[in-house]
Amino acid sequence: MGTIIIYSVIALAVIGFISAVILYFVSQKFKVIEDPKIDIIADLLPAANCGGCGYAGCRSFAETIVRQGNMDNLFCPVGGNDLVKLISPVLGVEAVEREPQIAVVRCNGTKANAPSKAIYDSAMSCAFANTLFAGETGCPNGCLGCGDCVAACKFDAMYMDKETGLPVIISDNCVACGACVTACPRSIIELRNKGKRDRRIYVSCVNKEKGAIARRNCSVACIGCGKCVKACPFDAITLENNLAYIDYEKCKLCRKCVEVCPTDAIIELNFPPRRVKEETAVVEEN
């Protein structure tokens, strides 16, 4: 009885030793040399795996950072500038701050501004509705209101406003990952610089039809009149295909374009209310 135990212990020990030797050499032979920085950086990343950086997930983003050796053209919208400050010492480079961004919905075709001409009661998916028809308002570029962007948001930063039928972005929660930008079949949502004190000016319309036709469906459509282009002292506004676009890099938030826009298509956000009488004075101050 005792010998059986001894033999089996010895046999197991020998098998164990041989396996250990094989495993050692195999692991030497097939060793994957991985930069330890990848693990360090991957731990620093927020692990949201949102894809906002343009890579498959946080790990894949960390690999790219280490391969590149710096953070030029790479940005994690969730971590933002704080994260850049943490990662840069690991790579041994200087932290370059980036202007924080936020998603904006460039359509103001609310139920009041663009009354419905038809009722849509099929599948609640913008991607599908877009293939089917122009939309309840008749605007072929405007918001369809089925909420694909809200479904795509992983940060609870969007909701559909029942009153207006348009998505609303909660600026505190939005990390500018761009998931909604990709989800929107009509490219209405854009990532723009957050701006000083959360102030932003943008053209809230993406309609490329001629002015008269655009106005037929929506009272706040950009009609491509070009008044804002002339009014802008900083050459920040361009007009293409009957549609004005404000370059957020050049815009100095002077609000002159907002005043001249005949259809109120340009929107100012988070500005203090104007003093009606001294309107011009306020503009100059800014």
Next chain:
Amino acid sequence: MARLKTFRIGGIHPEENKFSAAKPIEVFPIPEKVYVPVTQHLGAPSSLLVKRNDTVKIGTLLAKADAFISANVHSPVSGTVEKIDEIIDASGYRKANIVIKVEGNEWEDGIDNSSAIIKECNLSAKEITDILKEKGIVGMGGATFPSHIKYMIPEGKDVDYLIINAVECEPYLTSDHAIMLEKTEEILIGIDILKKASGAKKALVGIENNKLDAIAKMQEVAKSFKDIEIQPLRVKYPQGAEKQLIRALTKREVPSGKLPIEVGCVVNNVGTALASYEAVQKNKPLIERVVTVTGKAVKNPSNLLVRIGTPVKELIDHVGGLPEDTGKVISGGPMMGKAISNLDVPVTKGTSGVLMMTKAESKRKKPLNCIRCAKCVSVCPMGLEPYLLQQLVDSERWEDAELNRIMDCIECGSCQFICPSKRELLDYIRVGKARVGAIIRSRAKR
């Protein structure tokens, strides 16, 4: 009596509501202005040949097909091109339209406008296909696939049967029924011509058994033609779908993702047969079609022979105006047609009907929970599991949806029709098809 043929799995029988069945075809007066869309077919847009202030005659070529899958567009009226503008189409998007102001009634030379029947046709298959292409013939059932492409038989494939779809399984629609009663001989000559073009040994015409007068008349006239068989079929929706009709008439199954030519069949609509007759024997391009204008509350449901480009609104006025109780106006039939958001849209080559639904009919009921009754599975003519596809799409499992053959769905709507919980099964499947289709295309690109 032997049991009537039909397809093997699934199918439903919605209320037929064929109010305009006994009505003769009425020639609709030519409107003052017509709006001819440049793209009326499946495939690439045609390129414009006319400019503003050009004078056109009936049958003048307006737009020419450049791409492989495309079709010519001819002028349905004589007059002057008033403008070439972008006009809202049935979907609400702006599409290029040729607006023609009607003046006089001049026909292009060589078009035989008489009602005399020409039976002899000594053209070769190639010549017939060329005429179909030149005259802009497309599938008249609603899909508007350019017909000539169907008759370019790939090398190594033999056509056993030419199948003519005279099923008209959609409720309400009676345009095919009407032409079968009034243009019987023309249709049969057309079928004979198409049979020649396809090289088929035999032509099978499938007609549902709710059109007994049409079956009797077609059978009577078909006696004087060789190898054309009129086959009554059991009334079941969606028998007019290509694959289901082939199965019903020949017992052959078209494999998943393949075309009817795989099983030696070419399928065309009975309306296409009539258009082919007019193109080949009378030299007449596709400039008019029969449209059923109907609905439960419509005063006078009719079958109208309408020039392409006539605004739908004028058709509705002709049958007694838009009923007050209208909830939806649909281009096509109630099962597969599309709702139109604007009544100014013109009749195109694919408009088989204009249906005005009452408010009660058009309103959707609130969807309830799935009760696992599997009725959708038993009615699916493609043998799919709609409840499962709905769940897969809802949870965005696109790979699994593809494995469960979501792309085989023919969007007939039987599942949604039968569902006792009124679940929006087809809506979800359509969303899934769009997504899975995009994934498959991006994979093919790589």
